[in-house]
Amino acid sequence: MAVRMKDVAQSLGVSIVTVSKALKNHPDIAKATRERVMAKIKEVNYRPNLMARSLVTGRSSLVGLIVPDLIHPFFSEIAKSLSSALRKKDFFLLVASSESDAVLEDAEIEHMLAHRLDALVVATTQSTSEKLRKVSENGPPLILLDRDFLDFRSNFLGSNDYKVGELATEHLIAIGRKKIAHIRGPENRVGKSRFEGYQHTLERHGVAIDPRYVIAPLGSVDVDGRRRGETAMKHLLSLKMRPDAVFCFNDMIASGAMMAALDAGLKIPRDLAVIGCGNYHYDELLRVPLSTIDQRIEPLGLRTAKMIFRLVEAEGPIRPQRVILEPELVVRESSRVVK
Template sequence: MKHSSSGKDEEKKARKSAPVRLKDIARDMGLSTVTISKVLRGHSDIGEETRKRVLKRMKEMHYQPNFAARALITGKTWTIGLVVPDLLHPFFAQVAKSISAEIRGQGYCLMITSSEEDPELEQQEIDQLLARRVDALLIASAQWTVESFRRIEERKIPYVLIDRKFAGLGANFVGVDDELVGILATNHLIERGCRRIAHIRGPETSTALGRAEGYRRALAEHSLPAIPGHILSIGSSGDDRGEPGGFEATRKLLAFKARPDGIFCFNDPVALGAMRAILGAGLRIPQDIAVVGCGNVLYSDFLRVPLTSVDQDSSAIGKRAAALALSLVGAKGTVRPKTELVVPRLIVRESTLRNQK
């Protein structure tokens, strides 16, 4: 039996076709708001028959809970924040995609913001997400300092670093084993007979440092000399100038007296720039110079010279980062920070297809 609504609510409904509230259902069924709320949340307090009736009526009236009201009292927003340096970069796009897929089923939504590789902008975006009280934060950071992370910690909001980590910061981290990336790539070049292997490294991030370290270790283990000037950097302005950076760095390498016969590039865009420079100078890939990239971006098998690349399994990184974040949200007290390393995999293509050792 229906009960009539009060005049005020009636008017409001007519004016703006407002969404139904618990109160509306309660009045409609002659029950109290709390009873409806309890049914909604599966409280054991409610009689079986009442529960069924309410559930049915809720469906009929197309009830959808008001997240704002809920968040206000429970403190939970059912929202995860993600900050990436560049959404256009296939690596981060894939990470975002798999995070989204992972949390979707658990009822969470994803707020994505891009820092455009700008530390200051990243700070702002983090603040914005904190102000919105996201339940957890996933960050592929372009920072130099750890200041903004301290701020997150103050707020006691769980966060997970993706791809790039920070020394001296006891934070959760999910990313690829960068040293292994460097080793894999460099070992492969060595196996293919390269003896003067250069490395074009990225800016001052953990990622770049790790890969460079792996490169050095691989050379050392094969007793190959680390030729001075064979490690170049694309500069500090971030990932975005990867291609031009790779191009310029390679031009310098080509002018070098001991011209390299293999180049391990920080990532695929850099490798593209490198290949452009090599081919532009009239040299052949891989006969004169072999090239390895990292990231295994889309279409890298259909490039002018199909590119050998180290796959970071970005999809797994996203998935595991999301799962880790969700577990932190559910956790009671403070949990010991966890580091999860994904194992990289070498994808061999034409850019290193030369005479074996």
């Protein structure tokens, strides 16, 4: 049978209120009393009933995070940064993966909401805003992460994805590349914005866009990006007029693309310059260290936590907030100037 707070109080000869305050490190409780309470709690393996506490306080201290893929470095690093920031204020993170499946995402949202969350963060795979709009209207505060909708005004945190495409393409032009390909991302606002940044930068420099150089990989770039990048690069290498540079939607695609190019005997960056997006932890450890656009993942997680605290502590409805972080170019060996 689970040990109750009442049992801890009776064994120490103190009130339930004293035990509760000791657990919260309340200043009313003497240091010696708190130490006795904490020692007893450890001895009897007492665990607070969070559900019961939430019924009294109206808060569960739980935040939900649903992402397309838990293995994807972008989302795993976001989860790590967010969890660390939440823990400092005694909030805890529940994480689930939708596997880039909108139906599974719906099921995960329903499961999360059953935990009486204080806030829900979703990097959605939905094609429309309809279901998330209902969550926003009837559930806890909702924050969209990385991808959002034009027709749904919501709390949102993400990167300037147009700037991602612009920075990457400007860099490749600056190092003298003329035939610049792009391995695209999904048909959502993120993928479209990065493509537009690439497209408009080429146009601004008077570089004609060859439609054969724009590849839309089949399937999910979140779940299976490396293999998608490898397949897309093999297609580009089969062209009679090969590109001399490629901007990849993310670093997972870029690592697969580089693998295919190296296996085909190309030298990077001499024959082919490659740049991705994300600045993941492994980029410097690849066979050829990968140039990338840094999305500033850790600050993104910290800003998400800050938004959660603002929403939870608000006494009433507040206007949705939109936070866009500016990306930064990180140049490594895969796109160095060849002398």
